[in-house]
Amino acid sequence: xxxxxxxxxxxxxxxxxxxxxxSSSMSYQQQTLIxxxxxxxxxxxGYDTLSNVKFIYAGKEESIAAVGYFKLVEFFIRKLAHxxxxxxxxxxxxxxxxxEMHTRFLAPWVAWFTVTGWAGFDEFHEMLTFGRTPLVxxxxxxSAGACCGIxxxxxxxxVYQKLSKKD
Numbered sequence: 126x127x128x129x130x131x132x133x134x135x136x137x138x139x140x141x142x143x144x145x146x147x148s149s150s151m152s153y154q155q156q157t158l159i160x161x162x163x164x165x166x167x168x169x170x171g172y173d174t175l176s177n178v179k180f181i182y183a184g185k186e187e188s189i190a191a192v193g194y195f196k197l198v199e200f201f202i203r204k205l206a207h208x209x210x211x212x213x214x215x216x217x218x219x220x221x222x223x224x225e226m227h228t229r230f231l232a233p234w235v236a237w238f239t240v241t242g243w244a245g246f247d248e249f250h251e252m253l254t255f256g257r258t259p260l261v262x263x264x265x266x267x268s269a270g271a272c273c274g275i276x277x278x279x280x281x282x283x284v285y286q287k288l289s290k291k292d
Contacts (some may be wrong), residue, residue, distance in 0.1 A: 134221040142289050143213045152256030158202060162195045169194050179212055183262045207263055208270035215271030216278050225287045233275045240271035 148156070172189070175197055179188035182200075189197055208281035226232045244267035248259040 131221055131224065134217045138221060140215065141210060142215065142243065145210070146169070147252065149247050149253055149257070152254065153258075154256055156249040158199045159195050159201040162198055166195070167196065183260045204266060205267050208273075210270070211240060211244055211267035212270035212274030214243065215274035219275045226246075231282055233279060236275055237268070237271055239269040244271070245266055 133165065155222070172194060175194065176189050176238070179186065179190070182204075187197060187200055188191075192200070217234060218240050219233055222232040222236050223229060239262070245270045247267070248261070248264050251257040252259040
């Protein structure tokens with residue numbers, strides 16, 4: 126049963142990395158969500174709340190005043206996607222490594238460093254793609270997503286082990 130989960134984790138890793146490579150190969154114009162958002166969020170829900178949001182990301186102001194409603198919503202969707210996808214990649218990588226490593230203590234660290242490396246490679250690939258902007262901040266966000274995914278997985282495994290010992 127453990128080997129089956131490892132193979133599934135490896136398959137998930139391959140699918141995510143393949144999807145990331147494909148995504149990084151596309152220009153911003155090919156990926157933009159703005160037309161979709163303009164159609165489905167035409168009434169600009171949450172505008173009042175978002176109008177109070179203002180921060181700097183990668184040296185650029187992100188606010189409705191600076192970039193507009195739809196660009197700001199797209200920014201949050203894109204960054205959430207970064208965090209989530211690399212969180213899932215962290216989970217799958219840790220799950221694959223946890224039973225393969227001789228020292229279980231190293232598995233989360235190796236998984237995290239591996240996924241952070243993939244995040245760096247992904248941004249490097251974006252640098253080679255016309256119309257894309259590679260950002261160190263995105264690598265940091267991706268790395269944080271991987272770290273959170275790994276930590277959540279470890280906590281769930283610890284709770285599961287504790288509960289299974291009671292039975």
